Amino acid sequence: MLLTTVVYSTIFVRLYPLFCQIRLSSHNLEIETGRHNNVLLNNRICKLCKRDVEDEFHFVLVCPHFEVIRKRFIKKYYWQKPNVFKFVQLLSVHNIHDLCNLGKYVYFAFKVTLGVSPLFFPFEPEY
Numbered sequence: 631m632l633l634t635t636v637v638y639s640t641i642f643v644r645l646y647p648l649f650c651q652i653r654l655s656s657h658n659l660e661i662e663t664g665r666h667n668n669v670l671l672n673n674r675i676c677k678l679c680k681r682d683v684e685d686e687f688h689f690v691l692v693c694p695h696f697e698v699i700r701k702r703f704i705k706k707y708y709w710q711k712p713n714v715f716k717f718v719q720l721l722s723v724h725n726i727h728d729l730c731n732l733g734k735y736v737y738f739a740f741k742v743t744l745g746v747s748p749l750f751f752p753f754e755p756e757y
């Protein structure tokens with residue numbers, strides 16, 4: 631039990647900044663980059679699926695481009711018939727396992743979206 635807690639704590643410390651990027655809107659999704667480039671809100675479309683405005687909700691629960699990663703790391707309850715209420719619930723979880731999985735989701739989704747080198751991050755989480 632203690633070992634599990636220590637392992638999760640170590641992973642959590644490394645993944646927490648990724649989780650915070652979504653919570654604090656400190657990322658490079660179109661919703662933020664468009665704001666800095668004076669792009670109208672409705673034109674801040676996801677470049678991967680071109681279906682919707684690329685905001686945190688779309689990135690975490692909706693974009694079909696991340697479906698495989700989403701199914702691996704986020705519970706079905708959240709992404710099946712997603713809504714803002716479920717999204718807020720997901721970002722408010724206190725379970726360290728769920729937080730780690732959300733951090734892993736953000737890591738792999740950013741890696742797919744931005745092509746960010748794993749060297750940018752302090753480690754490569756297990757998939």
Ligand SMILES: [Zn+2]
Pocket residue numbers: 676677678679680681682684688692693694695
């Ligand atoms: Zn998309």
